[in-house]
Amino acid sequence: MRINTFTIYQFGKLVNKTYEINRESLIVISGQNESGKTHVRYFLTYMLVGLxxxxxxxxxxxxxxxxGGELTIQCDDKxxxxxxxxxxxxxxxVKDEQENDIPMxxxxxxxxxxxxxxxxxIFHFDVLSIQKEQTDSPEQLGDLLLSLSMSGTDAIERTEKKLKKALERLFKKAGTNPELNxxxxxxxxxxKQLKELKEKESGYHVLEQDIKEIEKSIDQLxxxxxxxxxxLFFYQxxxxxxxxxxxxxxxxxxxLEHSKPHVKREINKADVIAWHEKKRDLLQQVSYQQQLIERKKEKIKDSQTRLGEASFYQFLSTINDHESYWREQHHIFLQTKTELDRVMTAIQDEKRNIGLQLDDEMVQQLALPKENVAELDTMTTLYKELDDDLTSKQAELELLLSEGDSLSYERHQLEEALLNDYERQDIEDAIESLKRKHDRAITPKQLLPVFSLASGVLIMTFIALYVMNSFQPFIIIGLMMVYMISLVSLIYVKQRPKVSAREVPTQQEENQLQHYYQVLTRDETAKRKRDELTRDWLIFTRDVEVKEKEIKKQKERKTHVSRNIDRFKGRYPFLSHVVEPRYSAVLASVYQLKCLLEEKATLITSLTLREEKLKQFKQSIIDQCDITEQTSMEGMLKLVRHQYDEHKHARERHTELTEELRGLEDEAQxxxxxxxPVVDALAEAYDAYHVKDFEAFxxxxxxxxxxxxxxxxxSEMKQKLELRFSPRALKSIFSEPLINERLLKEYLDEHEDKKQRLDDAHMSIMKQLAxxxxxxQQMESSTSYRDLHYQFxxxxxAFNQQANEWLMYKISYEQLLKTKRLFQASMLPGILDKASEVFRAVTNNRYHSIDYDxxxxxxxxxxxxxxLVAxxxxxxxxxxxxxxxxxxxxxxxxxxxxxxFIIDDSFVHFDEGxxxxLLDYLSQEQRQSFYFTTAPKxxxxxxxVIDLEVE
Structure with missing residues (x-):
């Protein structure tokens, strides 16, 4: 899946923003603080998985x-x-390219x-989560990184610690402090104490047996x-x-003694009485209505003689009904003539604007859809943009090549300061020789300060001994001997330089040694500079290669656009006579001219049809009415309307009489x-009850x-009885004759006495049981036994509850360890291989692999x-x-x-290299990544780069 564009309607402070994304895998979203990076990041999360x-x-x-907003994505070719x-x-x-809804x-x-x-x-990275996933304890770092490799977070490692801590808190096999222990x-x-207390009661089991037998008797009672x-309840x-x-x-x-009267269906008595009375009233109304109808027919015969021919009236009626239509047609005819004149003028203006000799018929035959005009305009604009961009990129390449020349010159200058291995070895040997000679030539001047210091110490010793009154003879003699030996040694050393004067290094040798050191220093500096120039040269060659690829790609696009423009010139030859910048403008004018010519042909056809139609209409009026051809359209319509009104009045009167007759007939009907219905209803009612007249019904x-x-x-009595009696009792009531009231009272008294006897027996046995x-209770409810049994x-x-909790933690912990072992055996090698690939790329192959011990x-x-361990x-x-x-x-x-991937500046602690x-690695992956950063573009x-600062 790749995101192509995303549009934000409104999301936080972002309103009406659209961002286009090219085919690259890494998209960097740059901006300073408060520029909207967080809003864009949360918007992408909102569109993909919700918030x-x-x-x-x-x-x-x-x-x-x-x-909200919208997100356009591409999955394969969809x-x-x-x-x-x-x-x-x-x-x-979700919708597809044709705006059709796609089910989830x-x-x-x-x-x-x-x-x-x-x-x-898994897919979201931020610097806070990465820092949080690291621990302060080095010993736990391995478990943390293993948890990261399993789930992408430290959730596994944290869960294992919590489970292990909970298990150790509850129980240890050899421990004493855990709660369960x-x-x-x-x-x-x-x-043990409860067993001892219970065994002290001797007759406890015998008493329990007696209680069980009495309870069994109570159940029977x-x-x-x-x-x-x-x-008793039944008889009551x-x-x-x-x-x-x-x-x-x-x-x-x-x-049982009478059979049900034979009727087809039941009829309401009141309805039959109402139908009988209504039938009598309606028969009287029918007779009166027939008399009125005969009188109205005589008036209609008198009105029939005053009507004219029906065909002429039909003609006048048709003309009158369509008067507004013909007025409109006449008005449209005049407007069409005016519109045709306007189109003719526009055609002449457009031809002058084009500046080419184009025949009208040839223009009309051109296959020139509007999409071609827009496409050519896009192509010419794109060609100009590509040409400008190519010029800019070539200038950037020239500037980059000049920088490369500077680097090459600097590298050439360094060659003079660099030493080869033989020169370096010779210089180091000469330096070593001079240093040995310099060490042997120690002058007495270097020893004079030492003896001066010794003389001072001797004098201070004499003063101290004088102060302490410790001038012993042997001490004075010893000090004097030391002083004399020192003076003899100084005199001897003074004589030695005269013998070995030729071994002292000369000033020229000192200068030569200093020169050697300067040469070695320049060589070391040149080496560091050479390494820097080598790195800069690699960067320069890479930038030149990238820029040349961009220029090549830009030239290919420009060539492709140029071919498309030439294709248009081949399709429309008249463009060959037009200068290049005016291609799209001329083609647009030709398209407009084609539209005007088509509109002209349409207007001429429409004008001809309307003119012929109006002529036929006028001729029909002249044929039917006494009107001359010189009469205007307005005069013709006025005369027709007057004659129509006269005929209409006569026919309206005739129609009124006819409507009145029809109304009378309708009332009769x-x-x-x-x-x-009344007659049918009565007949149906008599038939349902098998009778002939109203009295029999x-x-x-x-x-x-x-x-x-x-x-x-x-039915009602049965329902009331069912509410109070059981089905078995009802069966006996319905099947047996009615019980005599005296006998019923005897049954009641007998069962009352029996109930009283059983209640007395129950009371007695309950006292015995108590x-x-x-x-x-006295035997087993002593204070010590009861308290101890309750506490137990x-x-x-409490022990069972905590044991269940420990068992739940134990199963979870073992399952987690099993999952870790399965993960290490199955998926961990593949994950570490992929992680090693990323680690090598980030560290520039300094580290080769990541492994688990x-x-x-x-x-x-x-x-x-x-x-190295982690x-x-x-x-x-x-x-x-x-x-x-x-x-x-x-x-x-x-x-x-x-x-x-959504990466929120997670690499902020990385160095630039x-x-x-890492960014280069992500840009080469197939998976798309969005990197949010404050670094400038x-x-x-x-x-x-999508720069939020320019929005």
């Missing part, structure tokens, strides 16, 4: 603009546009969707009581609902239509109503002199190692997730 609610509130504070706006509630909308499941086949946390951990020891002691209560309810049961059985007997209806009332009564339980239960519950659990790097690296190199591992994880683990090499000329 949290708090982040959206941070950037959505301008209500007068549409929040181009999609991604939209997120506040109108869409920040939902992602189809879009996911090209770009896999990820959540925000995954995107930040202490609790287990306490529980064992309490359980409960069953008997429940059965008696059910019987039967007595309360005695009247309802009696009514139910009366209704049931009636329904409505009355008959109203009567027919009333009698049959009364029978049906009474039968329905009995059915309703039976006595036995009190004895049992509480501590055991399974024994020491440490990451180490290999270089020319050996190996904790021995400098802070700057460690930053580069973390970056390399982060990039390795993102490139290996997420090859199926094609999303760009390493930063440049003048330092980043090798990449595409």
């Amino acid at each position: 949290t609610k708090q982040e959206l509130e941070r950037f959505n504070y301008q209500p007068n603009h549409f929040f 181009v999609f546009t991604l939209y997120r706006t506040d109108k869409l509630n920040h939902q992602l909308l 499941d189809v879009f996911s086949q090209y770009v896999q969707r990820v959540n925000r946390e995954f995107f930040d951990r 202490q609790q287990l020891k306490t529980l064992e002691s309490m359980e 409960h069953d008997d009581i429940d059965e008696v209560k059910q019987q 309810t039967y007595q309360q609902l005695y009247h309802i049961i009696e009514n139910y059985q009366v209704a049931n007997r009636y329904l 409505q009355i008959e239509a109203t009567l027919m 009333i009698a049959q209806h009364e029978k049906v109503i009474h039968y329905k009332e009995m059915i309703q009564q039976k 006595t036995l339980k009190a004895e049992k 239960q509480m501590k055991r519950e 399974d024994v020491s659990k440490q990451l180490f790097v290999t270089h020319g002199q050996g190996q 904790m021995e690296l400098s802070q700057g190199t460690l930053d580069q190692l973390v970056i390399a591992i982060r990039l390795g994880v993102a490139m290996v683990l997420n090859q199926s997730i094609d999303l760009p 390493r930063k440049k090499r 003048e330092r980043l000329t090798d990449y595409q």
Whole structure:
């Protein structure tokens, strides 16, 4: 996936911004603080994976603009546009090149969707997260870097530390301080005490057996009581609902003795009575309406004689209805003539503007779509821009070559100061010889200060001894002997220079030695300067190569554009007579002339058709009406309108009479239509009840109503009984005859007595049970046993909870270690290979590879002199190692997730050389990277730079 353009409608302080991105993999977004880099970075994150609610509130504070924007991406040969706006509630909308909506499941086949946390951990880099991922403890650095290689962050390493700390806090196999160890020891002691207390009770088991037998008897007694209560409840309810049961059985007997009256369907009695009365009234209205219709027909016959021919009236009516149309046609005819004159004038002006002799027919036959005009205009503009840019780049190349000449001259000047190996060896031998000779020629002048100092010390010693009254003879004699020996030695040394005077170095030799040192110094300085010039020369050759490639590419584009312009000249030969800068202007004028000629032909055709149409219209009026050809269009229309009004009045009167007759007939039909349903309804009602007249219907209806009332009564009584009795009790009630009231009272008294006897027995046995339980409670509820048993239960519950917590941590920790082992065996080698590739590029091959030691659990790097573990690296190199591992994880683990890197000035602690090499590496990768920096764009000329300062 590659981002081609992104447009910001409104995002924070950025409003209506569009940024074009070329085909390069690395895009640098440059700007000082508060220039909008953070807004652009968060906008890209928002478009790709979305933002949290708090982040959206941070950037959505301008209500007068549409929040969000759009992002155009290319996946293989497909181009999609991604939209997120506040109108869409920040939902992602995807469209293709034809503006068709793309479903998310189809879009996911090209770009896999990820959540925000995954995107930040893998694809987002910033200097704070890189510094945070480094630890102060060198011993833990290996685990941290392994965590980085697994997930891109220190999450794995932090999780492992937390789990291990939690396990050690809860339990150790041979420990005493962990919480579970202490609790287990306490529980064992309490359980032993409980057993001792419980064994002291002798008859406890016998008492428990007696209690169980009594509880079993109580359960049986409960069953008997429940059965008696059910019987008692049945008879009590039967007595309360005695009247309802009696009514139910009366209704049931009636329904069994009488059959249901035979009717097709039931009819409301009131409806039949209303239909009978309405039929009588409607028959009277039909008779009166027939009399009115006969009188209206006689008036219509008198009006028929005053009407004229229908065809002539139809003609007048048609002319009158289309009067506005013909007026408009006449007006359009005049406007068309005026428009034709204007077009003719514009054609002449355009021909003079072109300045070429072009035939109208040839211009009209030209295949000249509007797109060709716009394309030629674009080509000429682009050709001029390319020519100007090529001139500028050639001037830059000339300036760069002049700098190369200066470098070459400086390198030539250095050759005089450089020594070869033989010259350097000779000079060093001569210096060594002079130094040995200089060391042998030590003059007595160098020894005089020493003896002067010794004489002073001797005098000070005499003074001190005098002060302390310690002038012993042997001390004075010893000091004098030392002084005499010193004087003899000084005199002897003074005589030695006379013998070896020829060994003292001359002034010429001293000058020669100084000259040798100056030559060696100039050689060392020249070597350093030569190294600097060599580095500058490599940079110069690379810049020249890049600039020559750009010039070559620019020339190819210019040639391609020139061929396209020549293609237009071949297609339109008249451009050969036009100077180059006016190609697009002349072609645009020819296109305008072609449009005018087409408009002229259209206007002439339209004018001819309208003129012929108006002639035919006038002739039709002359043929039908008494009008001369010299009459104007206005006069013709006025005469037609007058004759039409006269005929119209006569026909309107005839129409009014006809409408009145039709109204009377409609009223009669409505009355008959109203009567027919009533007659049909009565006939249907009589047929449904199998009767012939109204009186027979009333009698049959009364029978049906009474039968329905009995059915309703039976149903209501049954529903009331079902609410109070069980289905089994209802079955006996419906199947057996009604119980006598006296017998029912005897049943009630009998079950009341039985219930009382069972309650008394239950009370007695419950007292016996309470006595036995009190004895049992007295045996097992002593203060020591109860307190100890309660404490034991509480501590055991707390122990179980913490044991479950320890087991959860144990399983999680073992699973994490298993995952790390699987990762080291399967994916870690591939990630370290990719990270090593990045590390070599950043350090300019100073370090060769990154490896992991399974024994020491440490990451180490290999270089020319050996190996270094990660904790021995400098802070700057460690930053580069973390970056390399982060990039390795993102490139290996997420090859199926094609999303760009977003790097927020993460290389701020790199020196310029390493930063440049890392940026070059990212620019050569297939994956797109966005690098946000405060560095000015003048330092980043090798990449595409979006400068936010000029916005």
